[in-house]
Amino acid sequence: MARKIVLKKVGVHNLKQVDLSLDPNQLIVFTGVSGSGKTSLAFDTIYVEGQRRYIESLSTFARRHLGDMARPEAELIEGISPTIAIEQKTAGRNPRSSVGTMTGIYDFLRILYARIGIPHCPVSGEEVAPQSMEQILHQIQKLPEKAKIIVLAPFAKGKKGEFKEEFAELLRKGYTRVRLDGEIIEITDDIAIDGKKAHDLDLVIDRLVVREEDRTRLTEAVTQGLEAGEGLVSILHVETGREQLFSEHAYSPKSGLSYGPLEPRDFSFNHPSGMCPKCQGLGSLLEFDEEKIIDPEKSISEDCCSVASSYHTVRFGNIFDNLARLYKFSVKIPWKKLSDEARKVFLHGTKKKWIKMRFIHPVKRQSWTEYVQWRGVLHEARRRYQEASSDSYRRKMEELMEESVCPSCQGARIRPYPAATTFKGKTLPQVTALSIEKALSFFEKMQLNKEEKLIAEEVVKEIRQRLFFLSDVGLHYLSMERTAPTLSGGESQRVRLASQIGSGLSKATYVLDEPSIGLHPRDNRKLLASLRALCDRGNTVIVIEHDEETILAADHIVDVGPYAGKFGGEILVSGDLQTLLKNPDSVTAEYLTGKKKIPIPKKRRKREKKAIEIVGAKHHNLKDASVKIPLEMLVAVTG
Numbered sequence: 063m064a065r066k067i068v069l070k071k072v073g074v075h076n077l078k079q080v081d082l083s084l085d086p087n088q089l090i091v092f093t094g095v096s097g098s099g100k101t102s103l104a105f106d107t108i109y110v111e112g113q114r115r116y117i118e119s120l121s122t123f124a125r126r127h128l129g130d131m132a133r134p135e136a137e138l139i140e141g142i143s144p145t146i147a148i149e150q151k152t153a154g155r156n157p158r159s160s161v162g163t164m165t166g167i168y169d170f171l172r173i174l175y176a177r178i179g180i181p182h183c184p185v186s187g188e189e190v191a192p193q194s195m196e197q198i199l200h201q202i203q204k205l206p207e208k209a210k211i212i213v214l215a216p217f218a219k220g221k222k223g224e225f226k227e228e229f230a231e232l233l234r235k236g237y238t239r240v241r242l243d244g245e246i247i248e249i250t251d252d253i254a255i256d257g258k259k260a261h262d263l264d265l266v267i268d269r270l271v272v273r274e275e276d277r278t279r280l281t282e283a284v285t286q287g288l289e290a291g292e293g294l295v296s297i298l299h300v301e302t303g304r305e306q307l308f309s310e311h312a313y314s315p316k317s318g319l320s321y322g323p324l325e326p327r328d329f330s331f332n333h334p335s336g337m338c339p340k341c342q343g344l345g346s347l348l349e350f351d352e353e354k355i356i357d358p359e360k361s362i363s364e365d366c367c368s369v370a371s372s373y374h375t376v377r378f379g380n381i382f383d384n385l386a387r388l389y390k391f392s393v394k395i396p397w398k399k400l401s402d403e404a405r406k407v408f409l410h411g412t413k414k415k416w417i418k419m420r421f422i423h424p425v426k427r428q429s430w431t432e433y434v435q436w437r438g439v440l441h442e443a444r445r446r447y448q449e450a451s452s453d454s455y456r457r458k459m460e461e462l463m464e465e466s467v468c469p470s471c472q473g474a475r476i477r478p479y480p481a482a483t484t485f486k487g488k489t490l491p492q493v494t495a496l497s498i499e500k501a502l503s504f505f506e507k508m509q510l511n512k513e514e515k516l517i518a519e520e521v522v523k524e525i526r527q528r529l530f531f532l533s534d535v536g537l538h539y540l541s542m543e544r545t546a547p548t549l550s551g552g553e554s555q556r557v558r559l560a561s562q563i564g565s566g567l568s569k570a571t572y573v574l575d576e577p578s579i580g581l582h583p584r585d586n587r588k589l590l591a592s593l594r595a596l597c598d599r600g601n602t603v604i605v606i607e608h609d610e611e612t613i614l615a616a617d618h619i620v621d622v623g624p625y626a627g628k629f630g631g632e633i634l635v636s637g638d639l640q641t642l643l644k645n646p647d648s649v650t651a652e653y654l655t656g657k658k659k660i661p662i663p664k665k666r667r668k669r670e671k672k673a674i675e676i677v678g679a680k681h682h683n684l685k686d687a688s689v690k691i692p693l694e695m696l697v698a699v700t701g
């Protein structure tokens with residue numbers, strides 16, 4: 063049994079030397095009017111002391127790095143277990159972190175897709191099949207008796223050339239026949255091949271009739287074929303013309319593309335082997351918006367582009383003059399009169415890699431030549447943006463940019479081959495785009511076969527459980543792909559809460575501030591059940607909350623008050639609901655018993671005609687929503 067939390071004579075902020083004793087493993091609500099001191103008690107005393115003790119337990123080396131924390135002002139604090147704060151703050155600006163990665167679900171999905179996903183060729187869309195030589199031989203043993211077959215090994219696909227040297231080499235190795243562009247021919251000295259055309263060439267390994275007594279010959283031919291074909295061999299059925307291709311790698315016969323094995327890291331948009339190279343795994347590209355950075359009335363010599371280096375610097379003045387001379391335009395005419403080519407050269411650079419440029423110093427008049435690789439002012443500006451250390455500078459640049467979906471991965475964030483891998487008919491990007499609710503039902507409905515169960519049953523269980531926790535804290539509408547910067551403070555708090563429940567930690571003290579904010583009463587009940595689940599695992603949960611339902615559900619209520627600031631700072635009630643309701647000084651009790659309430663106004667404002675009209679909104683999960691919001695009124699948006 064964990065120990066009681068005991069606080070004596072706490073004087074943090076406005077708290078007036080209060081004493082408090084709390085039982086462990088309970089759901090405890092700290093309530094009271096705003097500014098009464100409940101946050102000082104929960105966060106600035108209990109949480110801070112938990113952190114301080116944790117740091118104190120570390121080595122001196124670690125402590126030196128973290129710095130010592132001040133002890134909260136109190137005579138005695140004991141029974142504090144490791145404390146974890148789950149605050150209402152945004153999850154940060156890092157787009158590399160998503161609901162999926164924050165909860166660890168994405169890690170399990172990566173394992174799932176790498177282990178039992180079905181790789182598809184992103185070009186042909188068909189399944190690719192990695193097979194071991196044994197598997198291939200096993201399949202070939204199933205060929206029907208008396209079937210006439212030819213065992214072929216691919217030698218070249220879509221390759222230009224006359225293959226003269228290759229044929230000589232093949233003859234030396236003992237091959238006598240090849241299949242050239244679908245036709246089986248004998249290798250002779252006088253094969254004439256159009257060297258300018260692309261050809262398909264296969265080696266004929268053996269021609270045979272499948273017979274029980276000849277099975278070893280078949281096995282030998284296939285083994286030899288796999289060796290010659292570097293892991294690829296095909297069986298041509300002479301009578302039907304049907305051809306079966308077997309590959310030791312993942313191979314798509316339709317596109318002719320082979321692929322390597324897939325590892326979990328290949329599904330990560332934060333790992334070089336997985337991330338889309340075009341957008342670096344972000345799924346979108348930030349590009350400068352030409353309308354925002356160009357003043358069409360100004361010329362290049364008047365610095366018409368706000369993100370370009372000035373024409374009045376020695377270096378760029380010379381570069382722009384050289385470009386003008388080479389591409390025959392003037393730096394002195396307004397941008398709107400420049401040709402498309404001139405604009406392109408200025409913004410996006412020259413196709414030619416290195417250009418010899420003549421530089422003249424405008425004052426000293428000396429001259430020199432330099433080879434310049436001109437990649438355009440946008441490239442220069444992008445580099446300045448990427449290398450900038452100042453956040454405010456980056457934000458200013460971002461205001462001039464437009465975000466667009468990456469044309470290479472279409473927002474999938476990972477490379478095409480892993481992105482095309484399916485599990486029960488869905489690709490990984492498709493699964494992460496589902497709402498938590500739909501993803502949960504997908505993972506609950508799908509069936510694993512015997513072999514899949516062996517490999518992935520545990521992984522699927524983890525995924526289901528975590529999705530369940532997310533749905534339980536009222537986030538059923540979010541998708542796993544949603545990135546941290548797009549979450550509200552309340553949403554990211556609940557995502558963190560869900561991952562804490564998933565972590566299975568026990569004997570900890572959790573401190574949360576107003577987790578009910580923004581939640582519909584229906585989802586609030588689910589949230590309460592989640593908090594309860596944390597307690598059931600042997601944790602103590604302290605929640606700062608005004609919400610009535612949460613107060614009613616608590617095991618223990620601490621009411622701080624009676625009013626704000628110096629008129630608060632006292633503990634009015636520390637006990638169960640009945641104790642709170644009986645307290646004559648508690649403002650909270652007055653509202654709970656209905657003695658005080660927020661009156662429904664008798665008179666309403668008259669509706670003005672003025673309104674904000676939103677038509678066809680599609681942001682996040684909005685489905686073409688249209689709404690009129692009247693102005694000059696108090697408007698509630700609920701759901």
Ligand SMILES: [Zn+2]
Nearest residue numbers: 338341468471
């Ligand atoms: Zn991309």
